[in-house]
Amino acid sequence: MRLFGLWIWILSSVLALAAAEPASRVAVKSFDLNITESIGAPDCYAKTIRYINGKYPAPAIHVDQSDRLRVTVRNGLESEAISIHFHGIRQLGTPWYDGTSHVSQNAIPAGKEMTLEFSVKDQSGTFLYHAHNAMQELSIFGAVIINEPAEVRKTLHYDDERTIVLSDSWHNSSLAQETGLLGAPFKWVGDPQSLLTNGITLSPNCSYLPMPQGATTGGYAVTIVEPKKTYRFRIINAATLNFLRFDIPGHTMRVIEADGTLLKPTKIDHLELNAGQRYSVLITADQEAKDYWMSSQAMWRKASAQNGWSILRYSNAKTQESTPPAALPARGPEIPSWMEDQLRPLKPPRVPQQEGDTRFYNFSQVALADGTVRWQVADRVYELPDQALLLQHYNNTIKNLPAASKPVSIERGRVVDIVLQSSVGNLNGVCEEHPFHLHGHSFWDLGGGNGTWHSGIKADVNNAILRDTVTVYPYRSAYFQTPLPAGTSCGWRRIRFVADNPGAWLLHCHIVAHLVMGMAESFIVGESNIPALPPHFPIF
Ligand SMILES: *[C@@H]1O[C@H](CO)[C@@H](O)[C@H](O)[C@H]1NC(C)=O
Ligand SMILES: *[C@@H]1O[C@H](CO)[C@@H](O)[C@H](O)[C@H]1NC(C)=O
Numbered sequence: 001m002r003l004f005g006l007w008i009w010i011l012s013s014v015l016a017l018a019a020a021e022p023a024s025r026v027a028v029k030s031f032d033l034n035i036t037e038s039i040g041a042p043d044c045y046a047k048t049i050r051y052i053n054g055k056y057p058a059p060a061i062h063v064d065q066s067d068r069l070r071v072t073v074r075n076g077l078e079s080e081a082i083s084i085h086f087h088g089i090r091q092l093g094t095p096w097y098d099g100t101s102h103v104s105q106n107a108i109p110a111g112k113e114m115t116l117e118f119s120v121k122d123q124s125g126t127f128l129y130h131a132h133n134a135m136q137e138l139s140i141f142g143a144v145i146i147n148e149p150a151e152v153r154k155t156l157h158y159d160d161e162r163t164i165v166l167s168d169s170w171h172n173s174s175l176a177q178e179t180g181l182l183g184a185p186f187k188w189v190g191d192p193q194s195l196l197t198n199g200i201t202l203s204p205n206c207s208y209l210p211m212p213q214g215a216t217t218g219g220y221a222v223t224i225v226e227p228k229k230t231y232r233f234r235i236i237n238a239a240t241l242n243f244l245r246f247d248i249p250g251h252t253m254r255v256i257e258a259d260g261t262l263l264k265p266t267k268i269d270h271l272e273l274n275a276g277q278r279y280s281v282l283i284t285a286d287q288e289a290k291d292y293w294m295s296s297q298a299m300w301r302k303a304s305a306q307n308g309w310s311i312l313r314y315s316n317a318k319t320q321e322s323t324p325p326a327a328l329p330a331r332g333p334e335i336p337s338w339m340e341d342q343l344r345p346l347k348p349p350r351v352p353q354q355e356g357d358t359r360f361y362n363f364s365q366v367a368l369a370d371g372t373v374r375w376q377v378a379d380r381v382y383e384l385p386d387q388a389l390l391l392q393h394y395n396n397t398i399k400n401l402p403a404a405s406k407p408v409s410i411e412r413g414r415v416v417d418i419v420l421q422s423s424v425g426n427l428n429g430v431c432e433e434h435p436f437h438l439h440g441h442s443f444w445d446l447g448g449g450n451g452t453w454h455s456g457i458k459a460d461v462n463n464a465i466l467r468d469t470v471t472v473y474p475y476r477s478a479y480f481q482t483p484l485p486a487g488t489s490c491g492w493r494r495i496r497f498v499a500d501n502p503g504a505w506l507l508h509c510h511i512v513a514h515l516v517m518g519m520a521e522s523f524i525v526g527e528s529n530i531p532a533l534p535p536h537f538p539i540f
């Protein structure tokens with residue numbers, strides 16, 4: 001492709017320049033994220049949605065590893081405060097630009113703006129940005145792509161790339177959902193009405209209201225490929241609840257990246273990815289030139305929205321499809337870690353061999369006497385403080401925080417092992433799956449298992465994949481299995497990281513409803529090494 005050739009040309013010129021003059025390599029790339037809200041119908045149902053730079057879905061951000069990003073977030077919402085988090089980007093040395101409200105900054109009020117500036121020099125691959133204030137994650141998300149250096153990219157053997165952002169969508173507003181989740185009686189958000197691909201889908205019996213000019217009216221996303229070429233599909237799960245199964249019929253998928261870590265190419269039948277996780281797969285357009293229906297659907301819950309369809313289109317297809325098949329591919333059986341257990345890192349991981357300080361987090365949901373329901377992690381329902389933790393650090397007020405909000409202090413440079421232990425709560429006897437995400441650090445995924453973790457279980461460090469979001473699976477008593485008594489262990493997962501990034505960071509379930517219900521822990525890493533806040537940092 002012409003564009004591809006141009007890209008290579010630009011990259012090689014940049015590298016040639018760099019060889020002559022190393023200082024010229026750091027380029028600052030500026031992006032605007034102008035957030036506004038107005039009517040749209042991404043799945044046929046008209047509601048208020050959020051546009052970025054007047055576009056829906058939100059535009060992708062593409063950068064090179066050597067770039068510095070300068071991102072100006074302008075909150076043009078009517079009344080809600082917001083912050084934008086770059087998921088998986090470590091913010092090494094810039095903890096104040098993590099975009100996590102109540103933790104790294106105070107949320108940007110309606111009508112105000114803020115500029116984040118950070119480098120990504122130790123990272124490459126597929127990431128995402130999304131809102132990180134209360135339930136808003138539902139409404140704003142986009143891809144972030146950091147190109148590997150040209151010499152690495154060459155070894156991955158693909159001609160071009162495409163980005164596929166999957167998400168889940170509800171017709172009710174996020175504020176209505178939050179009220180239901182935190183109130184008495186507790187009201188669960190339920191399964192999403194739609195599974196979107198690149199922000200859109202169609203629902204059955206679609207009938208549009210009159211829409212303003214430029215409003216999105218949904219449809220099936222189309223990914224166009226040229227015959228014979230090999231593509232890197234970057235597949236991002238930007239859902240806030242659903243663990244997804246993704247299928248491309250008729251084509252072999254070979255996984256080569258998980259959350260920014262390159263993998264030994266591995267053939268898989270279908271992709272399984274949890275909220276916040278990203279994978280790159282190679283596919284070759286070597287089949288009959290026509291349209292193929294790709295699909296996403298929820299796993300590990302009782303039901304799934306049935307409209308997660310999108311089209312894979314050969315550029316020379318003679319006919320085009322408009323009606324998806326009657327049924328999605330069979331979604332089961334649900335086997336914990338089925339796909340992940342097949343994956344191997346491309347390069348031997350540099351996992352610290354010594355056991356870290358092990359922190360054991362037993363979590364379960366708890367139905368309280370007043371009719372509310374929360375999630376507790378190590379016997380605590382986490383409450384985000386009003387003033388951001390990092391700002392409180394500078395004001396020396398962390399010590400005054402109530403127990404429900406106090407961060408755990410970790411010395412800089414410590415190796416930390418975290419065991420995420422899932423147990424049945426006292427509400428419904430169910431074990432759920434949970435995608436856990438750590439801010440400011442990537443971690444080695446040391447695997448998971450059935451029942452209760454104990455120190456006699458040794459980790460397989462040689463095959464650990466460095467990533468930022470990992471699933472704690474239910475090994476029993478899942479939604480479709482027999483309920484079990486409160487306290488029964490559902491399963492565990494273990495991660496290891498080096499606490500090398502001084503700042504205030506969240507570890508939390510990436511099911512946003514669970515986070516709102518308290519499923520989080522906060523850390524202050526290297527308290528005495530946190531760099532000074534940049535001058536004029538907005539306090540809001
Ligand atoms: C974002 O808004 C600012 C201020 O109104 C404007 O100058 C800028 O051009 C906008 N950027 C985009 C990409 O629309
Ligand atoms: C949507 O919100 C309304 C009002 O807040 C509530 O009555 C209704 O049950 C909600 N529906 C769903 C599917 O959550």
Ligand SMILES: *[C@@H]1O[C@H](CO)[C@@H](O)[C@H](O)[C@H]1NC(C)=O
Pocket residue numbers: 204205
């Ligand atoms: C769509 O219309 C058909 C035929 O009228 C009906 O059977 C079906 O229930 C409708 N589906 C939805 C989601 O409203």
Ligand SMILES: *[C@@H]1O[C@H](CO)[C@@H](O)[C@H](O)[C@H]1NC(C)=O
Pocket residue numbers: 391392394395539
């Ligand atoms: C510290 O507290 C003062 C007084 O309340 C406030 O004006 C200032 O903005 C705070 N600083 C930070 C970094 O939050």
Ligand SMILES: *[C@@H]1O[C@H](CO)[C@@H](O)[C@H](O)[C@H]1NC(C)=O
Pocket residue numbers: 336450451475476
């Ligand atoms: C986990 O252990 C329980 C109890 O022994 C067993 O019933 C269940 O089948 C196991 N789950 C898996 C996925 O092996």
Ligand SMILES: *[C@@H]1O[C@H](CO)[C@@H](O)[C@H](O)[C@H]1NC(C)=O
Pocket residue numbers: 362363364423424452486487488
């Ligand atoms: C984990 O939490 C559950 C529910 O709070 C409790 O019943 C169980 O004993 C705990 N298990 C461990 C190993 O602490």
Ligand SMILES: [Cu+2]
Pocket residue numbers: 433434435509510511514515519
């Ligand atoms: Cu969860």
